[in-house]
Amino acid sequence: MSENEHDVEEQAFLEEVTAHLPSDWSDERRNTYVQNVLTSWRKHRTHSRDELQSREKxxxxxxxxxxxxxxxLYDFKQWPINENLLAMLARGSLDSDIVNQIQSTGVYTFSFLPTTFCQTLINEIAYFEQWCVDNGLELYRPNSMNKYGVILDHFGFDKCLNDIVNNIVEPLTRLVFTHVIPPLDSHHGFIVEYAMDKDRKLDFHVDDAAVTLNVCLGTDFTGGQLYFGGVRCVSHISNTKPRTDEEIYLEHQVGTACIHLGNHRHRAMPITSGRRLNLILWCRSANFYAVENNHGNNTCPTWCGFHQIEKKEDI
Ligand SMILES: O=C(O)CCC(=O)C(=O)O
Ligand SMILES: [Fe+2]
Structure with a gap:
């Protein structure tokens, strides 16, 4: 970016800041405030640029x-995906023997990959992690919540995961989450890892995604169920409890996947022995993002679990 562009960026920021200052402030107070805000904004900008540069490197x-x-492994065409699932998607209609919804909760499970393939994938992940250690590269962790695991998009899986979004997640979304507006146009693909001496659990959260695909890769473990506690819109995410009929505990099984809405609140229960690795694919939709946030107003959409409660109570 040229110096001139920096100035434009800074100018836009200044205009934004000054537009909202109280009109009764003296010039001196305004200047001091603006200088302080500008100094920390410049620091933040330098820091972001440094981070971007080191990530690029x-x-x-x-x-x-x-x-x-x-x-x-990096070629989607060579993924031995469950033939019945592929045939169902080609037919374009849901078959509950192949994709099974758990107790009307909006969480769907299906057999996805053979366990041998999952193990090859785990071996490749370990190989990449070791290569990073050998070459003095510090791994980027998957997100702000998980301390272990890797980002698959960082070492060549980007195209393959994109194909999974287009060939599996998006067609499934069209069948089961009809309010999510395609296309699923970007993704974040990573591995989460739990072990007794690493992260053992993951706290209650929603994903930065419209739809999430979660595939259990292995290995041997006990515990670690996925708890779900209701789909919520932005207005009801943190201030409404799960109803009993919304609560489910999903047992992970190697080679099996589940698909759920990003704003379906969930947590990973603590593992009680062994080691668990899951492939997580957060699939995003720019179209859905606007709808999800109700185009900036606070009305609760029909797909929010709390909205349905309000409706039922109205009747
Ligand atoms: O541990 C799991 O299976 C789920 C992980 C998860 O919810 C996430 O990374 O967003
Ligand atoms: Fe999650």
Whole structure:
């Protein structure tokens, strides 16, 4: 970015700040306030740019030097996805023997991948993590909540995950989450890892996604169920309790996937032994994002679990 563009950026920020200052402030008070805000904004901008630069450097090192031990994993066409699921999606109609909704909660499970393939994927992840250690590269963790695991998009899985979104998640979304407006136009794909000496659980949260695909890859473990506690719109996310009929505990099974709305509140229960690795694909939709936030107003949409309660109580 040129110096001139910096000025434009700074100018726009200043205009935004000054537009909202109380009109009875003296010039001196205004100047002091604006200078302070500007100083911390500049620091933040420098920090963001530094972070962006070091991330670019990290990604380009991986692109240049990392050589996969199982290249076939990176090609969606070579993923041995459950044939029945693929046939169902080709037919374009839901078959509850293949994709099973759990107790009308809006969480759907299906058999997805053979366990042998899941193990090859786990081996590749371990290989990449070791390669990073050997080359002095610090891993980026999947998100602000998980301390272990890796971001798959960082080491070559971007295209393959994009194909999974387009060929699996989006067609499924059209069948089961009809209020989510396609296309699912971006994603964040990562591995979460739990073990007794690492993260054991994940707190109650919603995902930064319209729809999430969660695939259990392994290994041997007990505990670690996925608890769901109701779909909520932005207005009702943190101030409404789950109803009993919304609460489910999903047991993970290696090779099995579940799909749920990003704003379906959930947590991972503590594992009680072993090690669990799951592939998580957060799928986003720019179209849905606007609807999800009610185009900026606070009305509760029909798909919110709390909205349905209000409706029922009205009757
Ligand atoms: O641990 C899991 O299976 C779920 C992880 C999860 O919810 C997330 O990373 O957003
Ligand atoms: Fe999540």
């Amino acid at each position: 990290y990604l380009s090192t991986i692109r240049q030097y990392f050589k996969s031990q199982s290249p076939e």
